[in-house]
Amino acid sequence: RKRFLETLLVRKRKKRAVDDMFGLTGQMAFSKKMLKWRLIGEGYSSQLSIDEQRYIFRLAFRMWSEICPLEFEEDNSSPLAMIDMRLGFGTGRHLGCTQTFDGAGREFAHAWYLGDIHFDDDEHFTAPNSDNGISLLKVAVHEIGHVLGLPHIYRTGSIMQPSYIPQDSDFEIDWLDRKAIQHLYGGCVGPFSTVFDWIRKERTPYGELVVRFNTYFLRDSWYWLYENRNNRTRYGDPIALQVGWHGIPSDGIDGFAHVWTWRIDAVYFFKGTQYWRYDSENDQAYTEDPEGHKYPRLISEGFPGIPSPIDTVFYDRRDYKMYFFKDSLVHAFDVNKNQKDSGFPKRITDMFPAVVPNDHPAGNLDAVYFSYTHNSVFFFKGMYFWKVVDNPDRLKNPSLPYNGLMPRQNVANQWYDICNVHSSVLKI
């Protein structure tokens, strides 16, 4: 009889199972990384088209995905009980909610931790970049923050301020808000396909040569531009590889090398047994370069004696050699002599010894990257990196071995917020 009486109680939302509820720190947070959302049919706004509303919400969810290890998928087909976040517009008494909206002005939306979001349709919600009204995007980002477990934050610049601030032209989630959400869910980690600095040479109107670089991280079929001076990725990344890099494989790049000598200035992408040379003037891979070589070209043809496929590759400007890494071995190729260097292959652990015993990637590297920002070479494997000992290090500590590998560190503690997004919003 008691159980029967319980079924008569009206529950507006089934309480989330305890297992779903706690994140890294024991605070209220989702415990799973893939979350489903839906703009419910009875909750459309009367002010924007349905497509506009869904686009804005996709973008709002993507903005959170870009800075924490959560992915959000719009799901319009599963049973409603399987949807983690339901979004809807209403006025006054709305959508079976216990909290009544107050009409145009003051309260514009509310949200429940790990639950639903309601928007007051008496407010004048507008699309991004509108000069009028209340930005639906900004409100949505704020309310999603609540759903994910963030309370109000009373700090200028925080997206979690309770009062609505008219949208700035560059509204984004700032550093401290990122740390707040990462306190609940952790930072983004994961292996990369390759990492490189891309050199651009330009001439000013006065004829002066200016050389710029940009840092790129590649993973599978996506890439990020990393803004070193801002300690974050470019807003809006990742982007599909095929969008930014034309003519090379659309995923799974093994390595990148920029061979830059007095005679040679060539950029190569490697995948499998082949490689491509990139024509930066025309922003696409060469099908045939000025030397008459057709691409893609076999690694064995362009770099005789080098095995393939490789794990990664790196060009060392100090000695004009390309170092190809495969399994636990490293092979050297002299670009001036255009031949494999004698004395190779060598064990990676011998050529780049560990500074701290047993603290070494050993082999099967993901990437070897020379950074112009740090003026250092880094070995990447999984979520860790090892810095190669350089001259300044040895000046401070002469006992360090030449080309030694410093103790490992977390990639996420040096290059921040390189996060995946759900594939459905990759092209948003």
Place this chain on the structure above:
Amino acid sequence: EKLFHSRDHSDVEIPAAHQPELIIDQDAAQQFLKKYGFTKPVNWEEMQYESAPVPVDDDPAPLDIMSLIREGDVLTRTGEDSAPEDSTLNPEYINALKEFQKMYNLPVTGELDDTTKAAMNKPRCGVPDKEANDTSMVNGTSSDLNETHHNSTAGSDAQSLNHTQGGNATADSTEPVR
């Protein structure tokens, strides 16, 4: 529909009943402070599971409107204004008001001055500011956060390239926007 006459709906009229009561007196301020947790922290999470209130027909008694109707007119509602509330100072209210002023970086006067009213009448999120079992954040930190402050990087992407090709080259990064 909401009434409008212009093609672009820019003159849409919001009925008075669809607008929140402005916070201009102590009563309204007390309700505000109670709603958003300043009088007593709100158990927001539990509120979503309460039974929804049963709708009550609270329309006023119908007027003799036939003699009053003209096209486009707004019907005025007759009625007595409610008597002003007793302004006896309530310590709980004053403390809550001070808490609000402190949290919103207003002068902590304990009085419902114009600055405080303006802050209360701003568009805002409906989630309470003070919740039961709250790890509220001020300045982006909670008491158990090990905040890592972001300092401007000493280096920047603009630096000289020490490369063998020669030439006076200065490295710099482009900063494309979204």
